[in-house]
Amino acid sequence: MEHQSAVTYGNHFANGYLERDWTGVGISPRFDFIIIHESAHEWFGNSITAADVSDMWIHEGWATYLESLYVEYMWGHDDALKYLNGYKSKVRNTQPIVTQRGVNRTPPQDQYFKGALFLNTLRSVVNDDARWWALLHDFYQHFKYQNIMTEDVVEYFNxxxxxxxxxxxxxxxxxxxxxxLELKFDEAGGAVSYRWKADEPAFAMPVRVGTKDHWEMVRPTAEWKTMKTPLKKDEFEVAADLYYVNVSKM
Ligand SMILES: [Zn+2]
Structure with missing residues (x-):
């Protein structure tokens, strides 16, 4: 946990979570992820601080995401994706990450794991890693030593x-x-229709579909669109490691 210019730490200098592979994907036993997480709070939490506890994902989502960047730096992108996606089992999706302002209540646990998976999704939306690293660097430089809200983050990235x-x-x-992502297959016609079912009417996130060796970027909206594909329903994949979404095939 982060405090004014300090962090507390309680993992007994063990790998994983007290020697346990707590996401079960084999990455966390390689390192003391809590050291990484708490160190990350020096940037996200202590330097850039949420102005209200409602927006504490600015600490926890980011610090959790930075764990995965450590994994990426040490062992590569595939392991980082494995590490991050291992956190899906901890996400509940029952309450929003950002909670009501002006209420002294810690937001739900999703601020950590869903927050990190969201940032990984955002990286895929930016779809240019050189640009992504520059954004992270500049975002920190821009807001360091300040109290900010989610709106500031959104405005900056926009x-x-x-x-x-x-x-x-x-x-x-x-x-x-x-x-x-709703997918409706017309195998005889060699086509698939797709659309987003989301709570934000203007949600139109681009997403990669097809196969791992040959992703194709599509730009679904709330309206059905159709694309040609030689892939059958069970062959057609969505890059769900890169974008944290659910898929419904019809
Ligand atoms: Zn934390």
Whole structure:
């Protein structure tokens, strides 16, 4: 946990969580992830601080995401994705991550794991890693030593990317449910129709579909669109390790 210019730590200098592989995907036993998490709070929590406890994902989502960046730096992107996606088992999707302002109540646990998975999703939306690293660096430099709210984060990313990311931030942070990519197959016609089922009407996140060796970017909206595909219903995949979404195949 972070405090004014300090963190507390309680993992007995053990790997995993007290020697346990707490997400069961084989990555956390390689390192003391709590040291990484608490160190990350020096940047996200102690330097950049949420102005209200309602927006504490700015500490916890980011610190949890930074664990995965440590994994990526040490062992590569595939292991980082495995590590992050291992956190899906801890996400509940029953309450929004950002809670009511001005109420002294800690937001739900989803602020950690869903917060981190959301940031990984945002990286896929930016879809340019050089740009992503620059954004993270500049975001920190811009807001260091300040108290900020989610709106400041959203405005910064909108401005720096030139994208309209507000519906994406809102979908993940202000609604409990995940967006669902609905897929309707016409195997005889060699086509698939797709649309988002989301709580934000303007949610139009681009997403990669097809197969792992040959992803294709589509831009679903709330309205059905159709694309040609030689893939059958059971072959057609969604890059759900890169975008935290649910998929419904019909
Ligand atoms: Zn933390």
């Amino acid at each position: 401005q720096k990317t030139g994208m309209s990311l507000t519906p994406i931030f809102d979908e993940y942070l202000r609604h409990p449910a995940l967006p669902v």
